[in-house]
Amino acid sequence: MxxxxxxxxxDMFIASALAVLVPMLLxxxxxxxxxxxxxxxxxxxxxxxxxxxxxxxxxQAGFRSFFVLDWLAQLASILIYIFAAxxxxxxxxxxxxxxxxSAFWAVNRTAIFYYAEGREARAAIKxxxxxxxxxxxxxxxxxxxxxxxxxxxxxxxxxGIGLLQGFPxxxxxxxxxxxxxxxxxxxxxxxxxxxxxxxxxxxxLSLYPLATYSIFYLIAPVYMRLNLxxxxxxxxxVIAAYYLLxxxxxxxxxxxxxxxxxxxxxxxxxxxxGCVLIALTNSSLFIPFFLLLSLGDGLSGMLFEAVIAKAxxxxxxxxxxxxxxxxxxxxxxxxxxxxxxxxxxxxxxxxVFGLSALSFAAYSFLCWWLLK
Numbered sequence: 001m002x003x004x005x006x007x008x009x010x011d012m013f014i015a016s017a018l019a020v021l022v023p024m025l026l027x028x029x030x031x032x033x034x035x036x037x038x039x040x041x042x043x044x045x046x047x048x049x050x051x052x053x054x055x056x057x058x059x060q061a062g063f064r065s066f067f068v069l070d071w072l073a074q075l076a077s078i079l080i081y082i083f084a085a086x087x088x089x090x091x092x093x094x095x096x097x098x099x100x101x102s103a104f105w106a107v108n109r110t111a112i113f114y115y116a117e118g119r120e121a122r123a124a125i126k127x128x129x130x131x132x133x134x135x136x137x138x139x140x141x142x143x144x145x146x147x148x149x150x151x152x153x154x155x156x157x158x159x160g161i162g163l164l165q166g167f168p169x170x171x172x173x174x175x176x177x178x179x180x181x182x183x184x185x186x187x188x189x190x191x192x193x194x195x196x197x198x199x200x201x202x203x204x205l206s207l208y209p210l211a212t213y214s215i216f217y218l219i220a221p222v223y224m225r226l227n228l229x230x231x232x233x234x235x236x237x238v239i240a241a242y243y244l245l246x247x248x249x250x251x252x253x254x255x256x257x258x259x260x261x262x263x264x265x266x267x268x269x270x271x272x273x274g275c276v277l278i279a280l281t282n283s284s285l286f287i288p289f290f291l292l293l294s295l296g297d298g299l300s301g302m303l304f305e306a307v308i309a310k311a312x313x314x315x316x317x318x319x320x321x322x323x324x325x326x327x328x329x330x331x332x333x334x335x336x337x338x339x340x341x342x343x344x345x346x347x348x349x350x351x352v353f354g355l356s357a358l359s360f361a362a363y364s365f366l367c368w369w370l371l372k
């Protein structure tokens with residue numbers, strides 16, 4: 001379990017830092033917000049197809065090889081960004097990131113459930129907390145490096161961190177029942193006989209990225225750079241504070257065993273309030289209201305992991321089932337970031353935040369209902 005924890009920490013350290021750096025790099029090359037949205041949308045699109053194939057293989061051959069692939073693709077994406085000069089080059093970087101994310105998430109929860117049998121939900125929430133804290137450290141440090149030395153040196157810094165990720169991946173023990181069959185892989189990829197409740201769970205989870213993905217990975221960093229004129233270090237600090245508040249909210253709810261119904265209500269109120277206040281007020285108050293979103297977002301991590309653990313508990317093909325649950329999720333990511341890029345540029349940010357508030361409220365209610 002220690003190797004899985006180390007991989008979670010290092011992977012999210014780098015991935016979260018890249019989520020801030022890539023839009024900044026594109027802005028520095030005078031790429032429009034709508035085009036940035038198109039570039040970023042490549043990640044969930046690749047994820048949509050690659051994850052299912054990886055998951056079907058992983059359910060037979062185990063998870064170690066996919067943690068190694070995650071590491072190699074992570075390094076490849078950073079190297080592409082170091083030398084990228086055009087939006088097309090950045091698009092290839094996002095494709096590499098999509099492969100990385102597909103490999104990681106195809107097996108990550110499976111590995112957690114494997115090592116934490118009998119306490120799956122609690123272990124998944126604990127790793128969510130660790131990933132969030134690691135993301136905060138990554139975005140803060142990379143913001144400082146970018147501010148003092150430049151964006152290229154920030155990428156080189158991440159490349160050095162990325163090399164460390166290989167050790168826990170390579171030294172992980174092989175899966176004890178590793179075997180592979182093309183026929184078995186194809187049978188696992190058939191989406192039939194999952195049941196109405198399974199697909200309702202998938203639909204509920206897809207509302208989360210509709211509410212959060214475009215705000216966090218596109219609108220917020222671009223807004224702070226263009227509208228508030230913030231430096232790279234300032235943006236890194238704000239994103240890091242968001243992650244830290246997310247982690248704090250998750251920890252408090254888990255520490256005091258807050259009932260899911262109360263968590264759902266509180267997270268919906270906090271997130272919707274933040275969205276409405278951002279939409280109705282001027283830019284000088286963007287940061288405090290943006291950080292208010294993090295409290296609702298952090299609480300939602302409990303419900304998200306608990307819903308997945310419940311929907312897949314006792315299933316013989318956990319990786320594939322989790323992959324199917326995320327198909328609508330990734331489609332929502334892809335659509336939301338393209339829509340948000342054009343809406344931000346042509347309609348204004350209040351439209352994006354208004355729709356996010358409604359999506360998050362619906363997500364909170366459905367997750368509570370599924371866990372009730």
